[in-house]
Amino acid sequence: MSLCSVSSPVLIAFLFTSSWIASGATAFINSSFLSHRYLTVDYYDKTCPNLEHIVSFVASQKLKESPATASATIRLFFHDCFVEGCDGSILISSKPGSKELAEKDAQDNKEIPVEAYDIIEKAKAMVESKCPGVVSCADILALAARDFIHLLGGPYYPVKKGRWDGQTSMASLVYSNIPHANSTIDDMLKLFSSKGLTLNDLVVLSGAHSIGFAHCKNFVNRLYNFEGTNKPDPDMDPRLLKSLRRSCPQYGGNVGVVTPFDATTPFAFDNAYYQNLQRKLGLLASDKALFLDPRTRPLVQALAKDKNKFFQEFSLVMDKLGNVGVKRGKKHGEIRRVCTMHQ
Template sequence: MSSSAAASSFLAIFYILLTFFIRGSISATYSNPNHQLSVDFYSKTCPQLEQLVSSSTAQQFQDSPVSGPATIRLFFHDCFVEGCDASILLSSNPGSGVPAEKDAHDNKPLAVEAFNTIEKAKALVESKCPGVVSCADILAIAARDFVHLAGGPYYAVKKGRRDGQVSLASRVKDNLPRANSTVDQLLNLFASKGLSQADLVALSGAHTIGFSHCNQFGSRLYNYRGTKKPDPYIDRRLLKALQMSCPHRGGNKDVVVPFDVNTPFTFDHMYYGNLEAKMGLLTTDQALFLDPRTRPMVQALGKDKTQFFQAFSMGMEKMGSIGVKLGTEGEVRRYCSKRL
């Protein structure tokens, strides 16, 4: 073989290898959601997006304050099942006989105000930027807006999510924490979503606002872990107040009580101080203080609101990247409750 032929052969092999390398690099980058979601994703296609959503959430917050914690919870329930893809917003198809996520037993308590909030924001965005912005991104932005409207941190929301096309009630139960989950169960669940112990403690701080139904903590009041006695790790005054609101028998199943009895409508770090004072509402809340692995961070965030806000913002960004659909995956719905 001549030297020129050898050189040509070498170059051919080199370019083939280079092509595979470039393709591999692109593929690796594409598969990493942190490289795809960006704060300015809609800077050219819908530059007024943030202002549109914020105007809608501000009005909703004024008209129906419960929309705030309800929407934050809706975002959590969406991301933990199928990823942050707005699959929780899809309505069940009566003809299929297969219920969607929103009709799962664990999602029944989700307030209708949260779903209405996203529908209103989506309609406003569609009027200005038709067919461009996903319901998944609107839900992520709205959750952030409500955190801030209640006094919490304002953090940048990375965008670029696509709406999922699969929504099955059967996938909900094993992907959401229970009101009486142990810390081990919580840690394992969060780890399966790529979230750390620190994320668990910080994101639990969302319970600084919002309400819970009596059936989520009733066993703590009357039959803690089968003892037929109240949970010993609950403040006696709080116990009496909760028993009055949630009687053992004959109570109204629609009764709700605040997670944070001190500042129920303010997004602050009081939640953590409540845990130290035995005033956590759910078993999972109080468990974070009782467990030696999570107690130090509970105490640290209870002393420093700035640290809590930073940790919470980081946790929300990480959670908002769970299982996102990118590029040509999924779709961009015109109406959040039904597929294209």
Template sequence: MDYSSRGVRRPVLAVAALLLVGSLVVGTSRAREAQPLPVAAAAVGSRRAPERHGLSLDFYAKTCPAVDQIVANVTAARYRDFPAAGPAVLRLFHHDCFVEGCDASILIAPTANAGPAARAPPKVERDMEENRNLAQEAFDTVELAKAAVESKCPGIVSCADVLALAARDYVQQAGGPYYDVKKGRKDSKVSLAGKVSGSLPRANSTVDELLRVFAGKGLGAADLVALSGAHTVGFAHCVHVLGRIYDYRGTRRPDPLMDARLVKALRMSCPSSGGSARVVVPFDVSTPFRFDAAYYGNLQARLGLLGSDQALFLDARTRPLVQELAGNQTRFFQAFVASVDRMGSIRIKKGKKGEVRKVCSQHLLAV
């Protein structure tokens, strides 16, 4: 992809029009996806890198050989009807893996209080502010895919593996690479709200904070830049950009490093106050529904939507990686596949440490 000065101006000139079209209210078929890999970064300190277990491509070769196709049939139908479900599932997979590993703990639904005298049920990951904007389409897609798998291979395939497969399918359906998914994860027996804080990047994280969070998962700078490329599709809620376009670091001015035309276009969609909390804007102002390397070219043109995205080009440690991927979509696809494979192996559950749920939103004993 050419990001010479001529190539950079094209998305800039289209910014206002794209944002007017792309700024949608959550609830329409194309705009229910949300933001980043978000949330607060905490110091890793002496924390050990997460333990990794072996996964395999043929884990279900004898017990459920058609699992990839079963899930793909569901995701393809969902993508036709709800395109925003694609980036929503991809984001759901990231949020799951970054909190206690890829174990489907994010899928556990909150438990309803039995009554006024009943003891309040413990909060789960989905109760936390960082996860409250996760799109319902994503959860619904995984449940539908899991139900289809259960109808053919009951009690065999974990929700964690279904989620990993569905994320892969959506990357491909949006124009990205197809890649083989290693399997063998089990579902977590717990989902603890207290594990969320500090486990995910925030929309305005610095590169230091991002690197610290990724290091805590056993991932490096190259993984950070490659996985951030998931923001080539999907949308962010306006709340995540208000600071950059109205009051950057308390200056009452926009971020001087954001292209002025992008600031103007975003202000049309995201008023400083009184706007709908459900309005979203695209991460990628040039090809918001296409999984491609345009995200990195946007960073070079100061068109990064989130502060945490734009920071990758501004920091000397990550800028060369952004430049490499911006100019070579094949290289981006290769880097993304390698990094998502590493992410998909974070602290997975094996044996008695996990379970295989029948319904992804409920623990096995609760069904």
């Protein structure tokens, strides 16, 4: 799974001055703001003029073979940007015998389908054949995420480029830097703020759940034993509850089973996700919280009413997300020729 025409200036001021923003997070934000000015839409116009056509072609071909690749790649982009910034570090493979696993092998990333990594490798190989040693894996990932969003009916937005690839990848950094299925609104606001993102960004980026799937283990507690009551979550539509129980039995038999975030239009990138939240059709506890919390409910309602507004907001927020923790120069990054290997 960042911008903000709807966010309250007072709230934003609170988020960025609250005592729970650590000095390390502040430095991360400042670094992102300093780096993003180097990103431009035409960054590769002279050095790799066919870059966008190559990535788009590979994405469209992969979508025909494996539709699930789209949501997986978008999730891959979110997880990359939230851990050490948008630097392609999630693509690096763990070194055999190393005590520290790479990001992709963290427990929270193991559910990302391998197709997402494969599409970036395929696109990178084709780009390298035309423009060797020029384009970063981080930029290819940002482009692929945009292309899949558009291929599924979502907005087409310009992607600024010029990111360098990160030189480190640590699984130990993942858990504390990404949202979880049971995250509260306060949890998510704190996390998003540490990346320079706002309440509005949180709600808009959550709209990526318009597509994609979640494993049973991420919501099974809502079906049978919500908050230790031995009863289902009352904030779930009974018809959805019945359907999910068929797929996800309480004890065993659901390993590897997935169900769509969006129960109505699971393969279309649209604003039905927000409409579903109003009808108690949110899948994760973190999804339903967006409608129940008075701080985020008005934004959910506004985006549910107007798909064009959602598309406009989402395009802006994706641009803002793509600026998080950008790295530039040999001191901080590299241009990897193979995305899985640090040079």
